[in-house]
Structure formats: C-alpha cells, structure tokens
Amino acid sequence: MPLPWEFREPIQGDRVSLDLLRPHDFDALYAIQSDPEVCRYLLYEPRSPERVRDVLDRDAAATRLAAPDDYLQPAIRNSAGQLIGTMYLRLASVPDKAGELGWLLDPRFQGRGYAREAAGLLLDLSFGELGLHRVFAELDPRNAASVALCERLGMRREAHFREQMWFKGEWADTGVYAILEQEWSARRA
Known part of the structure; x- marks a missing residue:
C-alpha cells in the first residue's frame, strides 16, 4: 500500500x-445532519449547528491516510458543485489492507444513483491507488436503501449480528457487507 496517501x-x-x-458547506451539511430521518440509522442524533461546525472542521482536516483509523470524509458534489452528501473511507487495517466505507446523502438527491457513483469512485480509489484488498460497510439492516446500495455495488452480506448494540432506546442489529479487490475488478471489467 502506498502510504501515506494524501487527498489533494x-x-x-x-x-x-x-x-x-469546505467552510461554505456548513448550511448544506447542517441540513443533512440535523434531519431526524437522515439520522434514523446513524450512530448519532440530529446534530446542533455547533456540533455540525465542529464536525465540519474536524472532517475537512481529515485528508491523510497513513495508519489504522485514519479516514477521509469527502463531500459528494453534483455537477453544479453543490454538496449533496458525504462519503467515508476509514483505513481499518494496514497489514490486512482493509477499509471501511460509508455514506450520507441529502434525501432530496436519493434514488438517483448519486450515492452509487460516489461509492464507486471511493472503491476505485481503494482498490486502485490505495491497494486495499477488502472494503466493508457496517450498517443497520433496517436501512433498506443502504442495504440495496451495498448490493448494487456487488458487496455481499457477510454477517448479521442480532441485537448487537443498544441504539437509540432499543436493541439493534448490525449488518456487515464487503467486497474484495478481485470482485470489484471483475465487476469493472
């Protein structure tokens, strides 16, 4: 793996x-991260303006992958340059060449293939330039849209952990979906 890698x-x-x-993404990011429906299956409740500002500052600075748990949180922008969501790529293990993928999309832009395209760009980066072997996503299996996105990307369901965590006042399951480099390459061929 060619580490460190810098998002430039x-x-x-x-x-x-x-x-x-970027700082000017605040309004769009706040609209997404403060929406109760968007946050329904996320590990956090709808965020305050102050919390979104802190998260924006933190995630805007996350540009380097060098060690486990380093991450990128790039903006998904449409052709007009408007922020419509964010992606997430965490370096889960250097020796195992593994990464974790995630996404967050403004509900106004869901169902149009934007998340699939953005996730595909990150998978291309993961298996290409970064040289990862395996990329996985952990999600709430009740989130049908995210499960469908994993399946459209060619990720397979590897695990379904029942009542794995106390989540927003109830026991919740966790699903794990993954794809290997050779599987992604075969899909792209």
Whole structure:
C-alpha cells in the first residue's frame, strides 16, 4: 500500500465528484445532519449547528491516510458543485489492507444513483491507488436503501449480528457487507 496517501485533488465521476469539505458547506451539511430521518440509522442524533461546525472542521482536516483509523470524509458534489452528501473511507487495517466505507446523502438527491457513483469512485480509489484488498460497510439492516446500495455495488452480506448494540432506546442489529479487490475488478471489467 502506498502510504501515506494524501487527498489533494477532487475525484471526478460522470455526475458527481468527491472533494474536500469546505467552510461554505456548513448550511448544506447542517441540513443533512440535523434531519431526524437522515439520522434514523446513524450512530448519532440530529446534530446542533455547533456540533455540525465542529464536525465540519474536524472532517475537512481529515485528508491523510497513513495508519489504522485514519479516514477521509469527502463531500459528494453534483455537477453544479453543490454538496449533496458525504462519503467515508476509514483505513481499518494496514497489514490486512482493509477499509471501511460509508455514506450520507441529502434525501432530496436519493434514488438517483448519486450515492452509487460516489461509492464507486471511493472503491476505485481503494482498490486502485490505495491497494486495499477488502472494503466493508457496517450498517443497520433496517436501512433498506443502504442495504440495496451495498448490493448494487456487488458487496455481499457477510454477517448479521442480532441485537448487537443498544441504539437509540432499543436493541439493534448490525449488518456487515464487503467486497474484495478481485470482485470489484471483475465487476469493472
């Protein structure tokens, strides 16, 4: 793996790009992260403006992958440059060449393939330039949209942990989906 790796340039897709978060993204990010429906399956409750500002500052500075738990949280931007969501790529293990993938999309832009394209860009980066072997996603299996996205990306369900965590006042399950480099390459061929 060519580490350290630094996020320096936007990653361009057909309809979306992945780019660094910027201070002017605050309003759009706050609208997403304060929405109770968006947060329903996330590990946090709807966020206050102060918390979103702190998270924006923290995640905008996350540009380098060098050691386990380093992460990127790039903005998903549409062709007009508008923030429509964020992606997440965490370096889970250097020796095992493993990463974790996640996403958050403004509900106004869901169902149009933007998350799939953005996730595909991060998988291309993960298995290409970064040289990862395996990428996984952990999610609440009740989140049908995220499960469907994993399946559209070719990720397979590897685990379903029943009542694994106390989550927002109830026991919740955790699903794990994953894809290997050779599986992603075969899909892209």
